[in-house]
Amino acid sequence: MDHDIKAFRAAAARENGSRTGLQRRYSAALRARAVACWRVRQRAGEALRDVAVALGVSAWSLHRWSRAAPPPSHLHAVQVVPTPPPPAAGGDLVVVVGAGHTRIEGLTVESAARLLALLR
Numbered sequence: 745m746d747h748d749i750k751a752f753r754a755a756a757a758r759e760n761g762s763r764t765g766l767q768r769r770y771s772a773a774l775r776a777r778a779v780a781c782w783r784v785r786q787r788a789g790e791a792l793r794d795v796a797v798a799l800g801v802s803a804w805s806l807h808r809w810s811r812a813a814p815p816p817s818h819l820h821a822v823q824v825v826p827t828p829p830p831p832a833a834g835g836d837l838v839v840v841v842g843a844g845h846t847r848i849e850g851l852t853v854e855s856a857a858r859l860l861a862l863l864r
Contacts (some may be wrong), residue, residue, distance in 0.1 A: 748781050749798050757799060770801070779813045782806055
């Protein structure tokens with residue numbers, strides 16, 4: 745049996761003493777401990793009923809406790825931010841078209857050479 749389960753069962757026995765069945769009560773700390781154990785084992789693929797049996801609690805109680813518990817702390821709100829469009833191939837390229845002429849600014853030597861080769 746796992747160390748966490750043994751520790752939970754020992755703590756539950758201390759809390760409940762001689763109470764059995766429907767008379768058993770669990771503190772908030774012990775319920776949180778059971779839910780934490782369930783979440784770890786759930787990621788490993790175990791069923792809720794199997795974990796509840798190992799802990800010595802009813803499956804319905806563990807289900808209710810897990811629903812009432814706050815979400816795991818590793819989850820956090822995410823804000824989606826749209827990304828700007830990618831820059832043009834030439835970087836900060838400016839094309840100026842005037843009366844009878846065209847001027848292109850912001851070209852590198854390589855991009856100017858490619859442009860001239862395309863225009864031939």
